[in-house]
Amino acid sequence: MQTQTLDTAIDAALPCGVHAARALNQRVASLRAAFDAVCASMPIEDPLQTPITGARIELDRFARDVQALVEWTLPSPVRPLECSLEEIGFAAVESLRHDRRERTLVSVESPAVRVVIDGSLASKSLSRVVDHGFASGATHADLRIEPRELGFVATASFEGTSTPEQSVAASLGGALVLRDLARLGARIDEDVDARRTTVEFTAKTASEGETR
Secondary structure, three states, X not given: OOOOOOOOOOOOOOOHHHHHHHHHHHHHHHHHHHHHHHHHHOOOOOOOHHHHXXXXXXXXXXXXXHHHHHHHHOOOOOXXXXXXXXXXXXXXXXXXXXXXXXXXXXXXXXXXXXEEEOHHHHHHHHHHHHHHHHHOOOXXXXXXXXXXXXXXXXXXXXXXXXXXXXXXXXXXXXXXXXXXXXXXXXXXXXXXXXXXXXXXXXXXXXXXXXXX
């Protein structure tokens, strides 16, 4: 018989959804590793490579939804800190999957400008916006960040989508983006026909010295 000692400070505090989401995350990671092992053992010209690649893409989508579920169930507190616009922009692109990162151009006007905001949450939200564009069929993305008098604006533009992409809010990850942007006091504006998403962040400049 196997027994387990429970930590009331941890086990009783976490909602059931958190435990379930983390368990799913582990299963998805194991399944992804199994897919990679199968692909690596097969010749590139094997006809099964195509359906396996398609299944791997669907698995990646599922993995993103599971990770979004974990973050939705147990959101981290907002921690405003001093950071530069360059750090926010490049961290957003760095979080993308390797192949999508290579097809994303990031440009930051006045990169040395520093603001007081939860930079990690801001960059993660922008990364999800860009990721959604790729998931909707885009082949290339452009992320441009510009300072404003009361914060900064980030604009994500997409190319290669033959049909207008779905609204960000249509996916679980998108719902997480909207919630986190609301927590940051930001505003999002989507133009699905032009394939462009603009996010306006309100933040104090570092010279003002106080968090909002």
